[in-house]
Amino acid sequence: MAKTNNHLGKVKVGKDVILLHSIAYAFCGLIAVLCLVPFIMVFSGSFSSESAIAANGFSIFPQEFTLEAYKNVFREPIVIFRAYGTTIVLTIVGMIVGLLIQTMTAYVLARKDFEWRNVFAFFFYFTTLFNGGLVPTFVLYTQTLKLKDNYLALLLPLMFSVYNLLIMKSYILGIPDSLVDAAKIDGCGEVRTLFQVVMPLIKPALAAVGLFIALAYWNDWYNAMLYINSEEKYPLQYFLYQKVNNIEAYKKLISTGTVSSSAVSAISMPTQTLKMALTIVVTGPIILAFPIAQKYFVQGITIGAVKG
Amino acid sequence: MKKFLKKLYKYRVYLLMLSPAVIYTLVFAYYPMTGIVMAFKKYNYAGGIWGSPWNGFENFKFFFKSGQAAMVTRNTVLYNILFIVCGTVVQVAVAVFLTEIHNKWFRKISQSMMFLPYFISWVIVGVMAFNLFSSDYGFINRIITALGGEKVPFYTTPQSWPFILLFFNIWKGVGYGSVMYLAAIMGVDTSIYEAAAIDGANVFQRIFKVTIPSIMPTMVILFLMSIGGIFRGNFDMFYNLVGNNGLLFEYTDVIDTLAMRALISSNNFGMSAAIGLFQSVLCFITVLLANKLVSMYDKDYTLF
Numbered sequence: 103m104a105k106t107n108n109h110l111g112k113v114k115v116g117k118d119v120i121l122l123h124s125i126a127y128a129f130c131g132l133i134a135v136l137c138l139v140p141f142i143m144v145f146s147g148s149f150s151s152e153s154a155i156a157a158n159g160f161s162i163f164p165q166e167f168t169l170e171a172y173k174n175v176f177r178e179p180i181v182i183f184r185a186y187g188t189t190i191v192l193t194i195v196g197m198i199v200g201l202l203i204q205t206m207t208a209y210v211l212a213r214k215d216f217e218w219r220n221v222f223a224f225f226f227y228f229t230t231l232f233n234g235g236l237v238p239t240f241v242l243y244t245q246t247l248k249l250k251d252n253y254l255a256l257l258l259p260l261m262f263s264v265y266n267l268l269i270m271k272s273y274i275l276g277i278p279d280s281l282v283d284a285a286k287i288d289g290c291g292e293v294r295t296l297f298q299v300v301m302p303l304i305k306p307a308l309a310a311v312g313l314f315i316a317l318a319y320w321n322d323w324y325n326a327m328l329y330i331n332s333e334e335k336y337p338l339q340y341f342l343y344q345k346v347n348n349i350e351a352y353k354k355l356i357s358t359g360t361v362s363s364s365a366v367s368a369i370s371m372p373t374q375t376l377k378m379a380l381t382i383v384v385t386g387p388i389i390l391a392f393p394i395a396q397k398y399f400v401q402g403i404t405i406g407a408v409k410g
Numbered sequence: 411m412k413k414f415l416k417k418l419y420k421y422r423v424y425l426l427m428l429s430p431a432v433i434y435t436l437v438f439a440y441y442p443m444t445g446i447v448m449a450f451k452k453y454n455y456a457g458g459i460w461g462s463p464w465n466g467f468e469n470f471k472f473f474f475k476s477g478q479a480a481m482v483t484r485n486t487v488l489y490n491i492l493f494i495v496c497g498t499v500v501q502v503a504v505a506v507f508l509t510e511i512h513n514k515w516f517r518k519i520s521q522s523m524m525f526l527p528y529f530i531s532w533v534i535v536g537v538m539a540f541n542l543f544s545s546d547y548g549f550i551n552r553i554i555t556a557l558g559g560e561k562v563p564f565y566t567t568p569q570s571w572p573f574i575l576l577f578f579n580i581w582k583g584v585g586y587g588s589v590m591y592l593a594a595i596m597g598v599d600t601s602i603y604e605a606a607a608i609d610g611a612n613v614f615q616r617i618f619k620v621t622i623p624s625i626m627p628t629m630v631i632l633f634l635m636s637i638g639g640i641f642r643g644n645f646d647m648f649y650n651l652v653g654n655n656g657l658l659f660e661y662t663d664v665i666d667t668l669a670m671r672a673l674i675s676s677n678n679f680g681m682s683a684a685i686g687l688f689q690s691v692l693c694f695i696t697v698l699l700a701n702k703l704v705s706m707y708d709k710d711y712t713l714f
Contacts, residue, residue: 144541323533
């Protein structure tokens with residue numbers, strides 16, 4: 103991301119430079135380590151034995167290395183793979199349809215020969231200023247559209263966002279009009295111009311917005327909490343949310359004596375480590391995709407920052 | 411009229427291309443706006459939005475009289491101010507220091523590490539918070555006891571939550587936020603730095619007299635834009651970190667979490683809608699105000 107700073111080479115290396123560098127390295131290093139530690143703790147926890155965690159708590163390194171927690175996660179593989187499947191399908195479908203709608207809309211709003219573009223632009227922007235709020239939206243999905251426990255209730259809410267539309271529009275505005283006009287003179291219709299001339303030119307914006315949408319779907323638990331009842335329809339994050347909270351609730355039952363701990367020993371049933379292994383399984387693909395995704399995210403944020 | 415129809419025909423392809431987004435926005439953004447009448451109704455399932463009986467300002471009275479309105483509004487605003495101010499300081503500091511670091515390898519790795527938290531869901535952050543702050547298993551308490559201190563029961567100590575929430579808010583946003591300031595710093599004309607160096611400015615003077623003033627416009631714009639959302643609590647964060655832990659509510663309950671509990675836990679649609687409307691109106695006013703301030707500062711950045 104950051105280019106080498108040419109101006110620094112011209113400054114004589116004095117005491118102030120050395121001091122600044124020490125501060126810069128220490129500060130950035132500290133923040134970076136703080137950002138990473140919680141991840142390492144989850145990772146180590148997932149490979150630790152339950153008894154070690156119960157005795158010592160979480161730590162940076164695995165304690166009494168074991169794969170027990172992962173064995174428990176995959177004891178019923180169908181459950182976790184189903185949640186995976188749901189999330190993957192939602193992410194892919196949502197990203198493709200969302201990108202298509204957002205690109206088409208942004209393209210039209212960026213056309214200067216379209217006199218009504220500002221009216222439509224305001225029509226979209228206004229929704230960022232005022233909205234019905236939680237309850238009317240909830241009633242719309244559950245009662246008007248009757249989408250309770252329907253996958254559409256997970257797909258629709260994240261499909262379109264004005265913020266992504268703005269990124270797309272400002273990027274398309276950067277394409278020289280002459281290219282679009284030339285295509286039209288050559289007899290290209292609007293649709294063909296969009297797909298064959300404009301789309302190839304806005305690949306960075308497509309990648310950035312596509313990733314923004316994909317990440318929103320992958321990390322969504324909120325809509326599942328509101329609209330999904332059946333366990334077999336849970337997407338990944340809500341599946342994790344439910345498991346984590348069930349483990350906590352179960353632990354409370356044991357500690358209050360409602361369920362005797364001797365019946366199912368809290369030690370033999372991995373709870374904390376199971377949580378960690380589940381978290382790793384749920385986060386895995388994002389961490390793997392991260393090195394590629396980061397580049398496009400940085401581009402996307404920068405486009406957004408140039409013209410908010 | 412004829413002119414309008416003519417235009418309609420002329421723009422038919424454009425309009426067709428816009429139609430999915432327009433229909434979507436009408437259904438999912440404009441239609442729910444009519445649902446705000448629920449704030450003035452005693453909602454029942456059979457009657458739905460339109461058939462339920464009116465009850466005037468009863469829902470609002472309940473919300474305000476219970477003292478919750480003042481509490482959650484205070485919490486929402488104070489948390490947002492805390493997040494905006496501290497977040498901006500850390501993000502700008504990271505951006506400034508990152509540009510001063512010559513070692514490409516160090517810069518890349520540390521920036522990637524800072525970006526990592528942005529990619530995970532708040533559900534996972536909730537798990538991580540538990541790892542750090544739980545009384546029985548938490549890493550922090552482990553360090554405290556190792557140093558000879560007493561365990562701090564964070565999950566029953568409301569006063570500690572502003573710090574925990576602030577930590578995770580900064581933690582999750584630092585990578586994302588600093589990218590914008592990095593981009594702004596990259597855009598600074600290098601000849602200004604050279605001039606400063608010739609004039610004998612030391613590196614600290616260069617940062618405070620050149621870099622910071624140069625990125626001030628970006629800082630002001632982003633600051634004003636976040637001021638627009640000052641009445642909006644980050645539901646994802648508060649719900650996953652605090653959950654339904656009633657012991658902490660005095661310090662952690664925000665407008666969004668209260669509205670959600672009124673809907674999900676107590677099924678009080680009317681009151682939840684009243685809270686929502688109260689928030690939407692406050693947000694509308696602050697966004698307009700923030701936008702006005704932005705346009706006074708720099709016309710190029712207003713949204714409309």
